[in-house]
Amino acid sequence: MAQIVVENLVKTFKVGRRQAGLWNALKGVARREYTTVRALDGVSFSLEPGELVGYIGPNGAGKSTTVKVLGGIMVPDSGRCEVMGLVPWKARMAHVARIGVVFGQRCQLMWDLPAADSFDLLRDIYRVPAAVHRKKRDMLVERLRLAELLTVPVRQLSLGQRMRCDLAASLLHAPPLLFLDEPTIGLDAVSKLAVREFVRDLNRENGVTVILTTHDMDDIEALCSRVIMIGRGQILFDGTLEKLRSCIPMERRLVVNGVAGEVALDIAGVRQVTREGDRLSLHFDPDRIPPADLIAQLSRQFLVRDFLVENQPIEETVARLYAEWRL
Amino acid sequence: MRAYAALLRLRCLLLLQYRVAAFAGICTQVFFGLVRVMIFDGFFRSSSLAQPMSFAHTVTYIWLGQALLGMLPWNGDREVQDLIRTGNVSYELCRPVNLNGLWLSRCVALRSAPTALRAVPVILTASLLMPPEYRLAPPASAAAALAWALTTAGAVLLAAAITNLYSIALLWTISGEGIARLVPPFVALLGGMLIPLSFFPDWMQPLLRWLPFSGLMDVPFRLYLGQLGPGDLAGALAHQLGWAFGLALLGQWLISRGLKRVVVQGG
Amino acid sequence: MSGIRLYGRYVSLSLQSQMQYRASFVMFALANGLSALLEFFATAALFARFGSLRGWALPEVALFYGMVHTAFALAEAAGRGFDVFHLHVRNGTFDRMMLRPRSTVLQVLGQDFQLLRVGRFAQGLFVLLWGAASLGMRWTAESVFLAVLSVVGGALLFSGLFVLQATLSFWSVEGLEIANTLTYGGVEAAQFPLSIYRKWLREFFVFVVPIGCINYFPLIRILGRGDPLGYPGWAAWVSPAVGLGFFLVSLRVWGVGVRHYRSTGS
Numbered sequence: 001m002a003q004i005v006v007e008n009l010v011k012t013f014k015v016g017r018r019q020a021g022l023w024n025a026l027k028g029v030a031r032r033e034y035t036t037v038r039a040l041d042g043v044s045f046s047l048e049p050g051e052l053v054g055y056i057g058p059n060g061a062g063k064s065t066t067v068k069v070l071g072g073i074m075v076p077d078s079g080r081c082e083v084m085g086l087v088p089w090k091a092r093m094a095h096v097a098r099i100g101v102v103f104g105q106r107c108q109l110m111w112d113l114p115a116a117d118s119f120d121l122l123r124d125i126y127r128v129p130a131a132v133h134r135k136k137r138d139m140l141v142e143r144l145r146l147a148e149l150l151t152v153p154v155r156q157l158s159l160g161q162r163m164r165c166d167l168a169a170s171l172l173h174a175p176p177l178l179f180l181d182e183p184t185i186g187l188d189a190v191s192k193l194a195v196r197e198f199v200r201d202l203n204r205e206n207g208v209t210v211i212l213t214t215h216d217m218d219d220i221e222a223l224c225s226r227v228i229m230i231g232r233g234q235i236l237f238d239g240t241l242e243k244l245r246s247c248i249p250m251e252r253r254l255v256v257n258g259v260a261g262e263v264a265l266d267i268a269g270v271r272q273v274t275r276e277g278d279r280l281s282l283h284f285d286p287d288r289i290p291p292a293d294l295i296a297q298l299s300r301q302f303l304v305r306d307f308l309v310e311n312q313p314i315e316e317t318v319a320r321l322y323a324e325w326r327l
Numbered sequence: 328m329r330a331y332a333a334l335l336r337l338r339c340l341l342l343l344q345y346r347v348a349a350f351a352g353i354c355t356q357v358f359f360g361l362v363r364v365m366i367f368d369g370f371f372r373s374s375s376l377a378q379p380m381s382f383a384h385t386v387t388y389i390w391l392g393q394a395l396l397g398m399l400p401w402n403g404d405r406e407v408q409d410l411i412r413t414g415n416v417s418y419e420l421c422r423p424v425n426l427n428g429l430w431l432s433r434c435v436a437l438r439s440a441p442t443a444l445r446a447v448p449v450i451l452t453a454s455l456l457m458p459p460e461y462r463l464a465p466p467a468s469a470a471a472a473l474a475w476a477l478t479t480a481g482a483v484l485l486a487a488a489i490t491n492l493y494s495i496a497l498l499w500t501i502s503g504e505g506i507a508r509l510v511p512p513f514v515a516l517l518g519g520m521l522i523p524l525s526f527f528p529d530w531m532q533p534l535l536r537w538l539p540f541s542g543l544m545d546v547p548f549r550l551y552l553g554q555l556g557p558g559d560l561a562g563a564l565a566h567q568l569g570w571a572f573g574l575a576l577l578g579q580w581l582i583s584r585g586l587k588r589v590v591v592q593g594g
Numbered sequence: 595m596s597g598i599r600l601y602g603r604y605v606s607l608s609l610q611s612q613m614q615y616r617a618s619f620v621m622f623a624l625a626n627g628l629s630a631l632l633e634f635f636a637t638a639a640l641f642a643r644f645g646s647l648r649g650w651a652l653p654e655v656a657l658f659y660g661m662v663h664t665a666f667a668l669a670e671a672a673g674r675g676f677d678v679f680h681l682h683v684r685n686g687t688f689d690r691m692m693l694r695p696r697s698t699v700l701q702v703l704g705q706d707f708q709l710l711r712v713g714r715f716a717q718g719l720f721v722l723l724w725g726a727a728s729l730g731m732r733w734t735a736e737s738v739f740l741a742v743l744s745v746v747g748g749a750l751l752f753s754g755l756f757v758l759q760a761t762l763s764f765w766s767v768e769g770l771e772i773a774n775t776l777t778y779g780g781v782e783a784a785q786f787p788l789s790i791y792r793k794w795l796r797e798f799f800v801f802v803v804p805i806g807c808i809n810y811f812p813l814i815r816i817l818g819r820g821d822p823l824g825y826p827g828w829a830a831w832v833s834p835a836v837g838l839g840f841f842l843v844s845l846r847v848w849g850v851g852v853r854h855y856r857s858t859g860s
Contacts, residue, residue, distance in 0.1 A: 013858065014858075068689070071689075071692070071693055072692065072693070073689050073692045073693065073856065074856055074857075075856045075857050089856065092692065092695075093695045093696075094695070096692070096693050096694060096695050097695035099693070101690075101693050103686065103690075106685070106686045106687075106690070108690050110607060110611060111611075112610075112611040112614045112615075113607060113610055113611055113614075117607055117610070120603075121603060121604070121607060124599075124600050124603055125600065125694050125695070125696055126694075126695060127695075153614065351773070352775065355775045355776050355779060356775070358779065359775065359779035359782065359783070361795070362779065362782065362783045362791070362795065363782075365790065365791050365792060365795060366647075366786055366790065369647050369648045369786075369790035369791075370640055370643075370644040370647055371644070372648065373644055373645065373646050373647050373648050373649070374643075374644040374645050374646070376643070376644065376645065378643060378644075379643075502621070504618055504621070504622070505618065505621035505622065505624075505625055508621075508622060508625040508626075508629075509621075509624075509625040509628065509629065511629075512625075512628070512629030512630075512632050512633075513629075513632065515632070516632045516633075516635065516636060521632075521633060521636040522636045522639065522640060526639055526640055526643050527639050528639065528642060
């Protein structure tokens with residue numbers, strides 16, 4: 001049985017609109033114009049227990065609205081939504097007791113006190129029996145290596161340390177479902193890896209269902225077997241990562257530094273070439289021209305001293321999907 | 328000057344966006360003006376002693392005070408204060424502008440824009456819609472009106488100079504926060520925001536007149552009422568501008584000292 | 595864990611947080627008390643000029659003043675979460691509260707117990723006791739009980755005003771200083787006996803925003819004066835309940851605000 005069912009969810013917002021300028025502002029005092037924005041425009045998907053899903057899309061696409069609806073914070077205009085048999089916004093208390101939510105940019109711990117105090121408070125908030133709490137907490141402390149961080153006021157922790165504490169805080173009541181909203185944003189490379197590894201284990205070993213929203217394609221590649229992409233309030237794609245790749249010609253980007261002099265390129269499989277000073281970047285299709293061949297071709301024209309091959313950023317993938325589907 | 332005009336415009340735009348808040352603000356200011364008027368009404372009815380100010384004058388004083396409430400330095404510039412609290416003020420040092428001048432123009436905008444927008448409706452309500460004995464009276468004469476207008480402009484500059492000092496005080500973290508909280512109530516009292524200065528004991532009057540704060544409300548209002556004649560205008564302006572200039576210089580000096588502290592502490 | 599015990603834990607953690615900054619706490623508490631005392635100084639100056647206010651002497655007014663300030667200080671300390679609620683909406687703290695299986699009211703109240711308001715509280719108590727001493731008042735068990743009850747009722751009433759102010763921020767994020775003006779204006783109005791105001795204003799402060807109830811009726815009884823307004827004597831005992839009632843009604847209005855927030859997310 002599906003753990004989350006979302007059917008035809010619609011949510012619209014009224015946004016005040018104003019032309020620039022003092023005169024228009026004065027006019028706006030008397031009469032204000034509104035435009036309607038469809039943040040969710042018929043969103044449907046379902047999730048089985050134990051899935052680890054990447055929920056991606058550009059800013060303003062409807063990601064956070066979806067998370068707010070699933071979290072019971074926001075009531076949609078229409079559509080059906082059930083999480084573990086409950087309608088989130090109708091049974092808020094019962095519902096939120098069974099989910100965990102982490103916001104990458106918002107710390108839920110008390111700023112001036114050690115995280116241990118916040119953990120104790122959460123035990124009382126969620127009414128977790130003391131013995132159960134202690135066991136769960138010790139497990140999380142060990143897994144996330146928090147032992148030394150627990151006694152330091154949260155404000156003195158680094159961003160990565162804080163995120164690890166925040167993760168633990170969201171899991172103390174052992175929710176079977178976890179929402180992660182940009183958990184790796186702003187983290188250093190080591191912390192990112194630690195967070196990813198923890199989430200992967202949580203999903204595999206404890207069977208916790210995870211919905212991960214992110215802008216970091218590496219998060220998705222490292223963790224998610226399934227990707228749901230949303231744009232302008234609609235689901236643009238729902239399937240495996242491989243399927244997403246095959247949806248559009250998967251591009252890579254080659255960046256070459258220290259290029260001197262004029263360069264004229266016309267290589268099959270290279271879509272776009274941009275030049276900024278001594279830096280040259282080429283968008284290419286690795287199926288049509290393998291990176292090694294491309295570099296070999298470039299080496300014929302000039303000396304390639306330093307280069308870098310990058311994945312296409314998620315924004316670009318989405319942008320190309322937009323273009324393709326003329327949204 | 329142009330930078331100031333832009334800031335003023337921006338503040339007005341910002342305020343116009345919140346029309347419900349503006350309307351509610353006008354209503355509460357009128358309402359509590361009325362409460363104050365009634366308190367004084369009660370006092371005047373309870374005593375036959377000679378008072379430094381007539382009831383009618385007191386009523387007008389209160390309404391002017393309600394209308395120009397936003398002009399008074401009762402808080403600092405939120406954005407500049409946040410800049411200092413977060414330590415981001417160090418970046419401001421990289422800009423090729425005089426910080427004191429920039430912040431002062433911000434303060435002038437902060438003190439004038441909300442007042443300009445709110446004063447007119449409050450003044451209109453108080454002079455037209457109130458019962459006759461509770462009404463805001465027009466200026467004593469055309470000359471009084473002119474003197475009032477000039478000293479109100481002077482009061483804005485003075486208020487801006489004081490406002491700026493609240494922000495600057497934050498460069499001294501803990502004691503600065505204390506000062507930024509402790510001083511405004513004194514300014515309210517000594518500026519004649521709570522009661523007209525004339526009602527304070529006679530022995531306090533020379534001190535009250537000498538301090539800068541009388542230039543914020545009391546002196547302009549007394550010019551409006553005709554208690555001070557056009558002959559007092561020059562002295563009043565000199566008092567306001569002298570203090571404003573002196574406090575601006577103090578600000579300049581404190582900024583240069585305070586920023587050194589921030590830089591040494593590493594912001 | 596019951597709601598009350600959870601609230602107790604919130605308060606204890608909030609106090610621990612504040613004790614991290616002991617120096618600024620002392621300074622803020624002092625500033626808080628001193629700034630309130632200045633208002634009383636202005637009132638005293640008026641009494642020095644006029645002698646009395648419609649039959650009330652300064653020590654009597656000091657009782658009204660002291661009672662409203664102690665009540666307001668309690669509300670400011672306990673209701674701080676509602677007072678700065680617009681910040682909790684803006685930085686997402688309120689969303690976080692919605693994600694926890696507890697009443698949002700309890701959580702908002704638990705956000706902060708602002709101890710520095712002890713400054714205003716002490717000031718109010720000082721003025722109150724000074725007024726009583728100047729009058730040579732004898733405190734009976736009944737009058738102490740009534741005074742305490744009234745202060746609690748007043749604190750509830752002001753908390754209710756904070757809740758209404760917070761509700762406003764579901765619609766308009768900026769300009770909440772205005773709502774503040776209403777609260778502070780109410781405090782100012784209640785510093786004086788209700789009987790000095792005109793009828794329509796008195797009735798506003800009795801029946802609409804019952805700030806007048808919280809100190810006027812109880813103090814009339816404690817002072818043993820006849821009520822110049824002619825309200826019945828038992829009004830003294832009703833008025834504390836009015837504070838509770840106002841608070842509960844405010845919470846209902848707050849509920850409407852929360853529903854609005856959940857449907858618009860603004």
